[in-house]
Amino acid sequence: MTSKTLAGSFTTACILLLTTYVYAAPGNSTYASSAAVKGPAVTVYMQGDSMRFSPATVTIHRGQTVEWQNLSSTQTHNVVDDPSLVTNPADAKLPKGTKPFSSALLREGSTYEHTFTIPGTYRYACTPHEIDRMVGTVIVK
Amino acid sequence: MKRPASTNARSAFSHVLFFLLAVIMFSISYAVSSPAATVQTATNATRIARDPTNLPAPIGERPPAIVRVTLTARELDGALDPDSGTTYHYWTFDGTVPGPMIRVRQEDTVEITLRNDAGDLMQHSLDFHAALGAGGGAQYSSVPPGEARTFTFQATTPGLFVYHCGTPVIAQHIANGMYGLILVEPPAGLPPVSHEFYVMQSEVYTTGAMGEAGMQKMSVSRLLDERPNYVVFNGAVGALFGQRALHSNVGDTIRIFFGVAGPNLTASFHIVGGIFSKVYGLGSLDSSPLKNVQTVSVPPGAAAVIELSTPIPGRFMLMDHAMSRAMKGSMGYLEATGPAAPQLMHEGPADPGSQGKESAPSLTSGHE
Numbered sequence: 001m002t003s004k005t006l007a008g009s010f011t012t013a014c015i016l017l018l019t020t021y022v023y024a025a026p027g028n029s030t031y032a033s034s035a036a037v038k039g040p041a042v043t044v045y046m047q048g049d050s051m052r053f054s055p056a057t058v059t060i061h062r063g064q065t066v067e068w069q070n071l072s073s074t075q076t077h078n079v080v081d082d083p084s085l086v087t088n089p090a091d092a093k094l095p096k097g098t099k100p101f102s103s104a105l106l107r108e109g110s111t112y113e114h115t116f117t118i119p120g121t122y123r124y125a126c127t128p129h130e131i132d133r134m135v136g137t138v139i140v141k
Numbered sequence: 142m143k144r145p146a147s148t149n150a151r152s153a154f155s156h157v158l159f160f161l162l163a164v165i166m167f168s169i170s171y172a173v174s175s176p177a178a179t180v181q182t183a184t185n186a187t188r189i190a191r192d193p194t195n196l197p198a199p200i201g202e203r204p205p206a207i208v209r210v211t212l213t214a215r216e217l218d219g220a221l222d223p224d225s226g227t228t229y230h231y232w233t234f235d236g237t238v239p240g241p242m243i244r245v246r247q248e249d250t251v252e253i254t255l256r257n258d259a260g261d262l263m264q265h266s267l268d269f270h271a272a273l274g275a276g277g278g279a280q281y282s283s284v285p286p287g288e289a290r291t292f293t294f295q296a297t298t299p300g301l302f303v304y305h306c307g308t309p310v311i312a313q314h315i316a317n318g319m320y321g322l323i324l325v326e327p328p329a330g331l332p333p334v335s336h337e338f339y340v341m342q343s344e345v346y347t348t349g350a351m352g353e354a355g356m357q358k359m360s361v362s363r364l365l366d367e368r369p370n371y372v373v374f375n376g377a378v379g380a381l382f383g384q385r386a387l388h389s390n391v392g393d394t395i396r397i398f399f400g401v402a403g404p405n406l407t408a409s410f411h412i413v414g415g416i417f418s419k420v421y422g423l424g425s426l427d428s429s430p431l432k433n434v435q436t437v438s439v440p441p442g443a444a445a446v447i448e449l450s451t452p453i454p455g456r457f458m459l460m461d462h463a464m465s466r467a468m469k470g471s472m473g474y475l476e477a478t479g480p481a482a483p484q485l486m487h488e489g490p491a492d493p494g495s496q497g498k499e500s501a502p503s504l505t506s507g508h509e
Contacts, residue, residue: 049309074283074308076264087358105262107285128262131361132310 040067040113044136046106047071051129053136062140065115070106077134079103079112081124091135095120116140186228189219189318190380191237193387193473196339196398197244200326205248212240214257214265214284214306214319218356221345221371222378222470226354229345231376232263232306232317238376239341240321242398243304247325249296253278259287265314268307270442271296271323279307299327301424301444303400312364312404316346318376320402322444327426334448335393340381342410342439342461342471343402344369351469352378367405372466374459374473381459381473389451391479396448400424403441409462411436412449412475421446436462451477453485 041064045054049072058066068079082100086092094100095118103112105128116122119140126134212234219238221229234240245251255267264285268277272294275281281292305311306319320341347357351370363369374381381387389395401408419430420437424444437445451457459473460466 051310074264074266076262076285105286107264131359132313 040065043067043069045069045071046075046077046126049074051075051126051132051134053126053134056135057137057139059139059141060116062117062119063115064140065113066138068103068106068112070108070110073108076105076107076128077126078105078128079114079124079136080127081122085127086125087127087130091123091125091130093121093123095122095140098122186220186223186226187217188223188377189217189231189233189236189238190375190377190385191239191339192385193338193340193375193381194336195237196242196337199330199333199337200244200246201330203246205246205250207250207252208245209252209254210241210243211254211256212267214255214261214263216258216261216263220377221347221357221373222352224379225352227352227357227378228355229347229357230317230359232261232265232314232319234306234319234321238318238320238343239339239400239402240304240319242321242339243323245296245323245325246330247296247299247328249325250293251296252291252293253282254289254291255282255284256289257284257286261286263314264308265319266307267304269294269302269304269323271298271300271302271304271325273297276307277304283308296325299325299426301325301398301400301421301426301446303402303442303444305402305442313359313361315402315404316344316364316369317359318343320400322398322400324398325426331396331426331446334396336387336389336395338387338395338397340374340387340397340459340473341400341402342372342374342406342408343376344404344406345371345373347371364404369406370469372406372461372469372471374471378470383474386456386474386476387459389475389477391451391454391477391482393477394418394448394450395475396446398444399437399439399447400444401439401441405441406461406463406466407438407440408471409436409438410445410447411460411462413458413460414453414455415449415451415457415475417447417449419446419448451475453477453482454479 041060042058070077080086080102081092081094082102083089083092085102098118101114122138124136215236216232218228219231221227257265264283266279266283268279272278274294278292278294282290284290302323304321304323306314308314346360346363346369348360349357399410417434420434421430422445439445454477457475459475461471
């Protein structure tokens with residue numbers, strides 16, 4: 001191997017190692033665990049009679065998945081991040097270049113998952129309860 | 142290095158083509174995004190207002206029984222103010238406002254099946270004020286779209302009771318139209334009358350002004366402030382006008398099963414030019430009725446059985462005597478047909494022969 005190629009390989013290896021270190025390092029408490037590569041990194045619940053996402057704001061790393069679970073026996077809900085499906089455009093915000101997404105109507109026991117590959121701030125709503133201000137945020141780092 | 146002439150021509154051509162394409166694209170997107178004027182006309186919108194004559198007949202003589210009732214929760218667009226082309230996304234039982242009137246007798250076992258249309262977005266339930274038990278039944282009847290739930294209650298108590306959807310936000314479910322009446326007749330039933338009618342009062346809260354054409358949206362802030370833009374009988378402005386007015390004949394007795402769904406306002410129910418001969422206040426059927434009442438106060442979630450006769454022909458307005466509400470839609474008509482009754486009211490002086498003479502001291506006799 002030439003010295004140039006060796007240097008190149010060495011640099012690539014360093015970059016790879018550094019990247020792995022950054023992603024594998026234990027994050028600070030506001031971040032979802034980055035060790036969960038399979039399955040959701042965090043779950044947002046809808047429960048009881050309330051018209052709220054719990055928690056209303058979650059923060060994850062790009063590539064991670066958020067799961068929404070409807071635990072309520074009295075309310076159907078959905079998760080909609082699509083400006084064409086909400087009443088107030090401010091309730092469905094997507095970072096530039098991101099495709100809108102939305103779940104089916106979720107009854108008790110139903111779940112929905114979405115994997116976030118593009119960083120930024122996502123604002124979504126439950127459309128049957130948008131009027132009751134049932135909105136949430138996902139921050140993707 | 143100078144470019145060859147043919148390249149220049151080609152380049153110019155492609156520039157022009159690009160410009161033309163841009164103009165075309167812009168025009169298309171402008172045309173597509175311009176809001177088209179859409180006005181819902183009275184003839185297009187679905188009538189959701191329940192006919193006041195649409196109620197079950199008296200139970201009659203029979204022993205207690207199991208009564209099975211199916212109600213279907215149905216969300217649909219309907220006419221809120223047909224003359225103005227105003228429409229609203231109602232939530233209903235069986236597609237009408239109010240929902241069906243249920244009629245049973247004391248000691249009946251009432252089995253209720255609530256279906257929820259598959260196309261609905263919300264879960265719905267039922268709270269019967271006639272029922273003793275969890276949520277008035279809401280605990281056992283909360284049903285997602287596309288499903289059905291059944292529960293049973295004992296009709297222990299006679300009276301005229303409200304029922305409504307018991308799913309939070311209840312004020313919203315009621316304001317959007319999910320309510321009705323259930324009559325539990327006492328064992329002896331009610332005395333016969335010429336006509337019975339089913340009327341309920343409620344409010345509608347919209348972001349648009351009253352009478353604004355087109356599809357209206359619910360206003361949560363107005364709902365929370367209890368400031369409705371519409372106060373209506375049977376779900377829509379003008380529901381009890383014309384053909385759908387209450388019709389009677391001179392000499393008939395009528396009975397109005399009147400309920401107030403609210404969600405927030407107490408009704409001061411009055412019929413202009415009429416006096417209620419009997420009022421079973423607050424829907425109590427085993428108390429003696431009040432006699433000869435001009436205006437009945439009925440709070441939200443309550444009802445009254447109101448009886449009167451129609452001795453004079455003409456058009457008599459039903460209203461909420463909180464008069465400002467008449468401008469928000471709380472007007473309906475009772476039309477009585479038959480021979481005139483001048484002995485009860487006539488134009489002009491009391492005795493035509495005595496015009497100009499006073500047979501009794503008048504109120505205007507002056508001070509000496």
